[in-house]
Amino acid sequence: MAFEVREHDLAGRVGRLKTRSGIIETPALLPVINPRVQPIAPREMREKFKLKAVITNAYILMKNFSEHVIKEGVHRFLDFDGVVMTDSGAYQLLVYGEIDATPREVVEFQERIGSDIATILDVPTGWNVSRRRAEETVETTIKRAEELFQYKSREDVLWVGPIQGGLYLDLVEESARRMSALPFQIYALGSPTALMENYLFTDLVDMIVSARRHIPESLPFHLFGAGHPLMLALAVALGCDLFDSAAYAIFAREGRYMTDWGTVRIEDLRWLPCSCPVCAESTPRELLELPEDERFKALARHNLYMCLAEIKRIRQSIREGRLWEHLEVKARSHPSLLSALKRLKRYVRYLEERSPVTKRRGLFFFDSSGLFRPEVYRYKERLFERFRLEGKKVLILLPKPSSKQFFTSHEYRELKNLASKVLGGEAESIHICLYDAPFGVIPIELEGTYPLAQYVTAKPLDRETVDFVVDIIERYLRENDYKVALLVESDGELKERLAEVFEEVCKRKGVFYERLTNDEFWGRENLKRIFKAINEKLKRA
Known part of the structure; x- marks a missing residue:
């Protein structure tokens, strides 16, 4: 087995997972194949949907088709020549409380039928259980995971190590740590289905991060039971590579009928908001008039097209470095998803550590939900930890131009030239900084670096963004020892709050300060007057 990460953004990856029967490009959704009910035949999934991998239930195969599937092998039995993953029957265990098979029998059966990816018979925690029960599921699953390596006989099967613990995050972390000490090729998070069905996406965020942060980055991570286009981007952004679903x-x-924003009943649609092969040739009325079995198959095809289209959009977003923007758009589809996006504030360091330092394109800043995206967090941390000033006595704080880089502008060259003429050697003591959302202070030396040279901010700014930007500027003023400070005010939402903080900090530190409008600052005569005044203040400082 080999897993190669080719692109990454946030904690999401585009990768290639090599198996005995072929390569899976991740993120990947593996549709669940029910041997009894197949609205879409596995061969059709392979040939028309171009799917490389599917998943089926080993326990159902063992109890209903054992002789045939052992004789033919699972690939021939399903008529699918790609990668076949098998689940162990743990879902039936969760629903019915018990199954008629031992963990060893389930393992040996999966090896005999030729599964490419196989799963131990774990014990799902579920989500509405006592702590004692959750502890039991973790311990039993770990015990069965350890036993696997005593009796498995094949080396060409990729084994999945399921992580349990449910909503008890400390148990999820313990389960992940102990499971990661065992040599599984894939790890997975169990028991999330009920959370997704009940739109408890903030809890899902907590569970995924609690597990994923303890799993080796070099190995893929599977989220069991996830397969709705509404939430796939969220899970990928947190580090999930593989999904399976019968939804x-x-x-x-x-x-x-699945849509980008949720699921609706077909009778509630006047139009079909999709151009997949099913929807391009049908209307809602025509689908409703189909015989029940044909309607079932048509809707299943549409739903699968929707899921796979979202997976492709996510891959492309990762490649272009805009997974966060994609996530923000998806989050507006449902309040619970927006709450989950806001929950990422708790895990900004986790995301920053896994997100690339530079990207192919700039970033879009829409509102305060973008304040805790990795690029903003990283810049703020590095501004105060790494950026150091030498010999700078005068701060000129300017609003950042919206249409160009200031350090390449005519205005910047004029400012520098006049400063040299008026101040002579003291011109080197002037430090020019820009201010803007979401980054706060942008020293001119950094303006051309990523992402400061490549971002677009939506205006007007919301209050949380204003507070965030002003807080950065306030801290910057407090932590740097300027003798003179000039603030050129903007006409936007920052003006009033920034002026108040600027004056307060300068007075407290004993800094000579002045607030100016754009008209009072710019122009050759204005600049000469300002630099002469600066010269006098430096002599008195």
């Missing part, structure tokens, strides 16, 4: 078929059986 495409379950929803179709119930007459439910």
